[in-house]
Amino acid sequence: MVDFIQNCLDGIMLGSSYALLAIGFTLIFGVMRRLNLSYGPSIMVGAFIGTLVYLEFKANAVAIAAATVVGAVIVGIYVERLCFRAIRRGAAVASMVSSFVIWMQLEEIVTVVFPDRTYPFPPLVTADPIELGPLFFKVENIVMFAVAAAMTVLLHWLLQHTRFGLALRAVSENPRAALFMGINVGAVMSLAFVIASAFGGVAAYLIVSADGQITPLFGLWATFKGLIAMMLGGMGSIPGAILGGLLLGVVEAQSIWYLGTEYRDLSAYFLLFLFLVFRPGGLMGQLAVERELAATRRV
Amino acid sequence: MDDIYLIAVLSNIGMISFIALSAYLLLVVGEISFGQQAFFAVSAYGSGIATAMWGWPIWLGLLWGALVAGAAALVVAIPTVRLRGLYFSVATLAFAEMVRLIFEIFTYQVEIEGELVGPDGSDGFRDIRAIYDSNVSDFEYLLIIYGLLSVVLIGFLILERSRLGAIFRMIGEDPLLTEMQGLNVNAYKILAVVMAGVVAGIGGALYAHLATYVEPKIFNVMLGVHALAYGLIGGLGTAVGPLIGVAIDIGLLESIRAISGYRMIVFGGLVAVLLIVRPRGLLDEAAVHWLRGRWRGLVRAEN
Numbered sequence: 374m375v376d377f378i379q380n381c382l383d384g385i386m387l388g389s390s391y392a393l394l395a396i397g398f399t400l401i402f403g404v405m406r407r408l409n410l411s412y413g414p415s416i417m418v419g420a421f422i423g424t425l426v427y428l429e430f431k432a433n434a435v436a437i438a439a440a441t442v443v444g445a446v447i448v449g450i451y452v453e454r455l456c457f458r459a460i461r462r463g464a465a466v467a468s469m470v471s472s473f474v475i476w477m478q479l480e481e482i483v484t485v486v487f488p489d490r491t492y493p494f495p496p497l498v499t500a501d502p503i504e505l506g507p508l509f510f511k512v513e514n515i516v517m518f519a520v521a522a523a524m525t526v527l528l529h530w531l532l533q534h535t536r537f538g539l540a541l542r543a544v545s546e547n548p549r550a551a552l553f554m555g556i557n558v559g560a561v562m563s564l565a566f567v568i569a570s571a572f573g574g575v576a577a578y579l580i581v582s583a584d585g586q587i588t589p590l591f592g593l594w595a596t597f598k599g600l601i602a603m604m605l606g607g608m609g610s611i612p613g614a615i616l617g618g619l620l621l622g623v624v625e626a627q628s629i630w631y632l633g634t635e636y637r638d639l640s641a642y643f644l645l646f647l648f649l650v651f652r653p654g655g656l657m658g659q660l661a662v663e664r665e666l667a668a669t670r671r672v
Numbered sequence: 673m674d675d676i677y678l679i680a681v682l683s684n685i686g687m688i689s690f691i692a693l694s695a696y697l698l699l700v701v702g703e704i705s706f707g708q709q710a711f712f713a714v715s716a717y718g719s720g721i722a723t724a725m726w727g728w729p730i731w732l733g734l735l736w737g738a739l740v741a742g743a744a745a746l747v748v749a750i751p752t753v754r755l756r757g758l759y760f761s762v763a764t765l766a767f768a769e770m771v772r773l774i775f776e777i778f779t780y781q782v783e784i785e786g787e788l789v790g791p792d793g794s795d796g797f798r799d800i801r802a803i804y805d806s807n808v809s810d811f812e813y814l815l816i817i818y819g820l821l822s823v824v825l826i827g828f829l830i831l832e833r834s835r836l837g838a839i840f841r842m843i844g845e846d847p848l849l850t851e852m853q854g855l856n857v858n859a860y861k862i863l864a865v866v867m868a869g870v871v872a873g874i875g876g877a878l879y880a881h882l883a884t885y886v887e888p889k890i891f892n893v894m895l896g897v898h899a900l901a902y903g904l905i906g907g908l909g910t911a912v913g914p915l916i917g918v919a920i921d922i923g924l925l926e927s928i929r930a931i932s933g934y935r936m937i938v939f940g941g942l943v944a945v946l947l948i949v950r951p952r953g954l955l956d957e958a959a960v961h962w963l964r965g966r967w968r969g970l971v972r973a974e975n
Contacts, residue, residue: 408758410897455944464951465757466704470904471947473897478940485934597893604762639773646766650751653759 379508380626386514388622390583392521393576394599395606395614396528397569403609404545404565407465411452411472413596414479415570416577419445420587421483423578424492434497434582441581442574448479449570453563476592483589490588497582513583520579521615524572528611531568541565545609601645606655613657620644620656679810683882685922686817688902690875691895692914693824694868696903701864702844704757706896707748707764708872710771713891715741715873716880717775717791723802723881724789725782730802730881734820737877738870744771745869749862756847768896775888796887803881817878824871828911840864905943907955916954 394413401409422444423437432440456471484490496513503510532538543551544561552558577595581587598621606617621641628640652659691712698705719737722728728736752763781790791797803813831837839860842850847857880886902917925935950956955963 408761455948459948460951464947466699467904467947467951469704470897470901471944474901474936474940474943476940477936478944481934481936481940485937600762601766604759608758635773635777639770639777642766642769642773646763646770649755649759649763649766653755 384623384626388619389518392618395602397573414592415448416573417592445574607657610657692902694872695899707768709896710768711741711872712876715876719877720800738873741873749865907953909960
C-alpha cells in the first residue's frame with residue numbers, strides 16, 4: 374500500500390513536468406486549432422541556449438532561465454511565422470507537416486552547433502529529498518508542481534480577466550466573427566504563440582535542470598509527452614492539460630513499479646488509445662466533443 | 673562500386689515509396705495518419721517469420737506480410753473510424769508506438785540448424801536470408817521492388833479514375849455531404865485504412881528481406897511522419913505525387929553529398945517554404961486537372 378501511494382506521489386511529481394509541457398501545447402492548439410509539432414524542439418533549442426550561457430559565462434540560475442525562455446520565444450516566433458502565419462487557414466495538414474520539417478531542421482541545427490550531444494545543465498536546487506514518514510518527495514519536483522499550479526492561475530487570470538484574454542477566447546471560438554468585431558486576429562495569435570513559447574521555456578528550464586543534462590532528444594520527448602497529456606486531459610482545456618499530465622505521470626510510475634520499465638511507454642500509449650476510442654474528449658473536453666457531434670447530427 | 677550504391681539508393685526509394693503511397697491514400701480520404709510505419713513493421717516481422725522460421729518461399733512470405741498488415745489495419749480501423757481529424761491522427765500514432773514497443777519485448781525464436789532464429793525483443797530480428805538463400809541478386813531484387821511498385825501504382829491510377837476513387841476524394845472533401853449521398857462513409861474509410869495497410873505491408877516485407885535484419889527502432893514515428901510529408905511535398909492530386917516526394921528527399925539530397933551534414937536544415941527550410949506557396953504539394957488537384965486538360969488538348973490536336 375505504501376508502495377502504491379509512493380508511486381502515486383512519484384507519478385504526480387513526474388506528471389507535473391508533463392502538465393507544464395501540455396499547458397503550452399493546449400494554448401497553441403486552443404487558439405490555432407492546429408498542431409505545432411515543433412513545440413518540443415523549439416523549447417529544446419531554448420534549453421541549449423541556456424546551456425550555452427551556462428558554459429560560456431558561468432552564469433547564475435536566473436540568467437540561464439532567462440536565456441532559455443528568450444531562446445524558446447525567439448524560436449517560437451520563427452515557427453509561427455514560417456509554419457502558421459504564412460500558411461493560410463484551412464490548410465491544417467500543411468501547417469502540421471511544415472512544423473514537422475522545422476522540427477527536423479531545428480534538431481539538425483542543434484546537432485551541428487553542439488556536436489557532443491549530451492551537455493550538462495546546472496540544477497536549480499541541490500537539496501536532499503524530503504522524508505515524510507515512509508514517503509519521499511524530491512524538492513525539484515515540488516518546485517515543478519508549484520510552477521505548474523502558478524502558471525495555471527496566471528493563465529486563468531490572463532484568459533478570463535483581461536481584454537487580451539477576451540480577444541483570445543473570441544478568436545478561439547470563431548476567428549472570422551472575431552475579425553468582424555475589430556480584433557486583430559493575427560496579432561492575438563502571435564501573442565498567444567509567444568506566451569505559449571515562454572511557458573514552454575519555463576517548463577524546459579525546470580525539466581532539464583531537474584535532469585541535470587540536455588540532449589537533442591529532449592525535443593521529441595517534450596512534443597510527445599505534451600501531446601499525450603493534452604489529449605488525455607481534453608484538447609483546448611487548460612485544467613484538462615494539468616490533469617492529463619498528472620494522470621500520465623501516475624500511470625507511468627505505476628507501470629514502472631508493477632510491470633517494469635519496458636512497459637512504461639507502452640501503457641501510456643495504451644491508455645491514450647483507450648481514451649481516444651471511448652472518450653475522445655479526454656478528462657475535461659468531452660462536453661465540447663459531444664456538442665460538436667450533436668451539431669453534426671442536427672445537420 | 674557506384675552501381676552497388678546506386679542500386680541501394682534506388683531500392684530504398686522504391687521501398688519507402690510504398691509507405692508514402694499508403695500515407696497518401698489516407699490523406700485522400702481526409703485523414704492524417706502518423707502510424708503507417710506500424711503496418712510496415714508488422715509486415716516486416718510477419719514476412720520475416722514466415723520465410724526465415726517457417727521456411728516459406730519468398731513470394732508467399734511477401735503475400736503473408738501484406739495480409740498480416742491488412743489484418744492489423746482492420747483491427748485499428750474498426751475502433752478508430754468514428755474519430756475525426758486530430759483525434760484519428762493521434763490514435764494512429766498511439767497504435768503505431770504500441771506496435772513498436774510490443775516488438776521491443778516480443779521474443780519468439782526457434783532453433784534452425786543449431787542457431788536461434790527469430791525476433792528477440794529490442795535486439796531485433798536477424799538472418800532473414802530468404803533472398804540470399806535463393807540466390808536473388810541485388811539487381812534482380814530491385815526489379816522485384818519496382819515491379820511490385822508499378823503494380824501498386826497502376827492500381828492507384830485505376831482507382832483514381834474509378835467510382836471508388838471518386839468516393840474517397842469526396843469523403844476527403846466533405847464526409848457529411850458524402851453521407852447525404854447515401855454512402856456509408858465509415859465503411860469506405862475502413863476500406864481505405866485496410867488498403868493503405870496492405871500497401872505499407874508490401875513495402876515492409878520487401879524491406880525486411882533486403883535488409884535481412886529488422887529492429888523495432890527503425891519503425892519509429894519519424895518513418896511515419898516522413899511518409900506523410902512525402903505526399904504533401906509531391907502533391908495530393910495524384911498518386912505520382914508521393915513518389916516525387918520520396919525521389920526529391922532520398923534521391924536528390926542523397927546525390928548532393930556537399931550538404932550531407934546539413935541535409936535536414938536545407939530540406940526542412942525548402943519544404944516549409946514550398947508548403948507556404950503550395951499547401952497541397954507540387955502536383956495538387958488543380959495542377960493535375962490542368963495537366964490533364966493540356967494532355968487531352970494535345971491528343972485532340974493530333975487527331
